[in-house]
Amino acid sequence: MVLIKFEDVSYRMTSGTPILNDINLVISQGKITTIIGPNGAGKTTLLKLMLGLVKPVSGKIHRLTKMRVGYVPQKMKLNPLLPVTVERFLQLASPLKNKVLIEKIDRVLHEVGACHLKQRWMRELSGGETQRILLVRALMQDPDLLVLDEPAQGVDIMGQADLYQLIARLRDQIGCGVVLVSHDLHLVMAASDNVICLNQHVCCSGTPSDVQNHPSYGQLFGTKAEAATFAIYTHHHTHRHDIPCPKGHDHA
Secondary structure, eight states: OEEEEEEEEEEEOTTOOEEEEEEEEEEETTOEEEEEOOTTSSHHHHHHHHHTSSOOSEEEEEEOTTOOEEEEOSOOOOOTTOOOBHHHHHHTTOSOOHHHHHHHHHHHHHHTTOGGGTTSBGGGOOHHHHHHHHHHHHHTTOOSEEEEESTTTTOOHHHHHHHHHHHHHHHHHHOOEEEEEOSOHHHHGGGOSEEEEESSSEEEEESHHHHHTSHHHHHHHOOTTTSOOOOOOOOOOOSOOOSOOOTTOOOO
């Protein structure tokens, strides 16, 4: 099922400076689409157009009616003096109340392997832990589309691999569409179904291997020999993730 479709979409600043030109793309349910490109390529603007935060100057954007979107930002600024636990932070992000909300928080924390963070202060979390909690907050929306803008920023290399594998597993489990924006080419592309190489226009798109072998990719990120290599990651779903956190126990 198509969640978002761009048809010849262009966007420019009020000054007239062009940002995106003639963008055609499709975001589908159950697929991970990664958007890559250099700084200034228009990646953030493309996300804003997808989310309906800005309007194109030309072209059409079609969205699934009543589509629910979960959004994970690049970073989040919290007052370091603000005494907010992970549980309270997640409660503030949901309209649910009481027992139903607590059960949902426990379930989603379990799905991302973060039960042990429930009573931690938000200000004490590491970069990787914070990103997992932001992911939990996005999943609390029961999204049809999960949008992540540089989700591994500030996360070490092993944490990045774990995070992208987690995103692929959640896609398998939930069946939502996923849009990733990232510079971590070798890791993100390995977990992607489709890749869009952007530099104010779509330079190339297709499977990770198709894009990596495309001349435009080499021009933006170096020759084929210099470009980041990647290992294909396959998630083997041999275990369950729908069991709620046992009361008083941490998820290992």
